[in-house]
Amino acid sequence: MDHEKLMLYAFKRFMEVTDDQFLLLDKDGRVAAINENYYRSLLLSSVLPHDKIIGRPIEEIFITSVLPELMRRGEPAQLNRDMFITGPEYSLDCGRKEIAVRTCANVLDDEGNMLGAFAIVTAHPELLRLCESVFDTRQKYQLDKETAGSHAVDLDGQDNIIGSSQEILQAKDKMLRAAQTSSNVMITGESGTGKELFARAIHHYSARSDGPFVALNCSAIPSELFESELFGYEEGAFTGARKGGKMGEFERADGGTLFLDEIADMPFFMQAKLLRVLQEGEIKRLGGGAVKKLNVRIIAATNKDLYKCVRKQTFRSDLYYRLNVLTISVPPLRSRQEDIITIATHFLQDLNEKYGTRVFFSSSAMNEMEVYDWPGNVRELKNMVERMYVFHQDSMIRAMVFDEPDSPPPEPVESGSPKISLQDQMDSFERSILTDRLRACQYNIRKTAESLDLNRTTLYHKIKKHGIFIPTAKSGSDPAP
Numbered sequence: 001m002d003h004e005k006l007m008l009y010a011f012k013r014f015m016e017v018t019d020d021q022f023l024l025l026d027k028d029g030r031v032a033a034i035n036e037n038y039y040r041s042l043l044l045s046s047v048l049p050h051d052k053i054i055g056r057p058i059e060e061i062f063i064t065s066v067l068p069e070l071m072r073r074g075e076p077a078q079l080n081r082d083m084f085i086t087g088p089e090y091s092l093d094c095g096r097k098e099i100a101v102r103t104c105a106n107v108l109d110d111e112g113n114m115l116g117a118f119a120i121v122t123a124h125p126e127l128l129r130l131c132e133s134v135f136d137t138r139q140k141y142q143l144d145k146e147t148a149g150s151h152a153v154d155l156d157g158q159d160n161i162i163g164s165s166q167e168i169l170q171a172k173d174k175m176l177r178a179a180q181t182s183s184n185v186m187i188t189g190e191s192g193t194g195k196e197l198f199a200r201a202i203h204h205y206s207a208r209s210d211g212p213f214v215a216l217n218c219s220a221i222p223s224e225l226f227e228s229e230l231f232g233y234e235e236g237a238f239t240g241a242r243k244g245g246k247m248g249e250f251e252r253a254d255g256g257t258l259f260l261d262e263i264a265d266m267p268f269f270m271q272a273k274l275l276r277v278l279q280e281g282e283i284k285r286l287g288g289g290a291v292k293k294l295n296v297r298i299i300a301a302t303n304k305d306l307y308k309c310v311r312k313q314t315f316r317s318d319l320y321y322r323l324n325v326l327t328i329s330v331p332p333l334r335s336r337q338e339d340i341i342t343i344a345t346h347f348l349q350d351l352n353e354k355y356g357t358r359v360f361f362s363s364s365a366m367n368e369m370e371v372y373d374w375p376g377n378v379r380e381l382k383n384m385v386e387r388m389y390v391f392h393q394d395s396m397i398r399a400m401v402f403d404e405p406d407s408p409p410p411e412p413v414e415s416g417s418p419k420i421s422l423q424d425q426m427d428s429f430e431r432s433i434l435t436d437r438l439r440a441c442q443y444n445i446r447k448t449a450e451s452l453d454l455n456r457t458t459l460y461h462k463i464k465k466h467g468i469f470i471p472t473a474k475s476g477s478d479p480a481p
Contacts, residue, residue, distance in 0.1 A: 032116060178326045333378055344369055347381070431468065
């Protein structure tokens with residue numbers, strides 16, 4: 001018996017005896033072989049005989065199969081090994097759930113020509129039990145911590161800054177170095193990156209950790225109230241002043257740390273007063289005469305280019321140099337893509353613990369999150385995870401869920417109507433095309449992208465740009481091979 005004949009018979013025997021589910025496609029994306037285990041797992045098997053599946057396009061069996069995309073790319077390497085939870089949509093046994101591992105790869109000849117692709121699915125019921133056991137342990141730990149009352153410790157240290165990317169590790173290193181000093185710190189970064197979390201971590205690891213941490217958002221205080229909010233006031237200082245006066249944020253932070261968020265939005269007249277306090281180390285309440293010495297460390301944060309503000313003369317240069325002794329730049333989420341799933345899983349675990357559930361991300365949902373650019377950074381990711389959790393089905397989150405737009409897109413310009421820019425009209429036209437095509441493809445992202453000759457990443461960006469709502473139940477992101 002020659003070698004090729006042996007390989008053929010060995011393959012056929014493997015298909016018969018393996019506990020795994022095996023599916024093979026030809027170069028045209030049609031089913032070339034499917035073993036009995038795989039066939040029995042299909043809901044389709046109740047109405048379609050085994051031999052009638054052979055030769056059918058894979059999309060007729062799994063509308064969201066990843067194999068056609070893998071074949072289109074033509075890469076010789078394995079696509080992935082991912083995990084998902086089986087359920088009634090994948091099995092006739094609707095009560096059976098287990099974790100399955102799926103491996104997909106192309107089949108190429110010696111010259112690199114595409115011959116087909118295959119998928120192998122291995123079920124691991126014991127792995128689901130292990131995950132549930134770990135979840136139960138974590139839930140018990142959370143309950144013990146809550147019942148411990150005041151004895152429970154909620155750390156604000158670097159363990160709460162999640163991620164292992166090079167960018168976040170460098171920021172953590174600077175944070176720990178800053179904590180060992182008493183110098184003022186400036187934290188920069190886009191909105192939603194977690195600047196306050198870094199500020200709290202610096203305080204936690206500093207010699208002031210036993211003192212108070214007071215946070216003040218400079219953009220949220222009306223300019224006329226800023227001085228009294230920061231320095232406090234005495235009784236009768238102004239009409240409506242509280243009886244007995246009020247302690248300001250500086251006094252509240254005495255012996256600890258005062259975090260001034262959005263420092264670029266501090267009124268210009270207050271910048272001079274803040275500078276004097278930093279130089280003298282003392283404050284005087286509004287309407288009072290007594291001077292009080294304070295020991296406060298300042299950590300400031302901004303999402304703006306503060307040096308540009310100095311050049312535009314909207315921020316004092318002397319205050320800028322007084323605050324900007326040590327600088328920590330918090331990277332945006334899009335620059336540390338490898339941390340996205342870790343952070344999302346952390347948020348999902350918090351929701352599971354809060355509501356006593358066992359909800360998991362599918363591989364397709366994780367892939368969506370990894371390619372999305374997250375303009376709102378970690379804050380947007382947290383909101384997205386909560387939204388996906390609310391709209392999930394069974395125990396699986398299968399797709400990102402975008403907000404439905406509050407208002408319809410602008411209508412095309414007609415004669416005599418107000419002027420609308422060319423860009424607005426183009427955006428409206430593009431949104432209309434995307435919405436119609438998504439609806440026609442039943443919100444299947446892969447099919448929509450192919451029909452528009454776009455890659456999926458570009459389509460996701462355009463969906464986010466135009467605020468197009470994707471119904472969860474039709475998102476077409478089931479983890480079937």
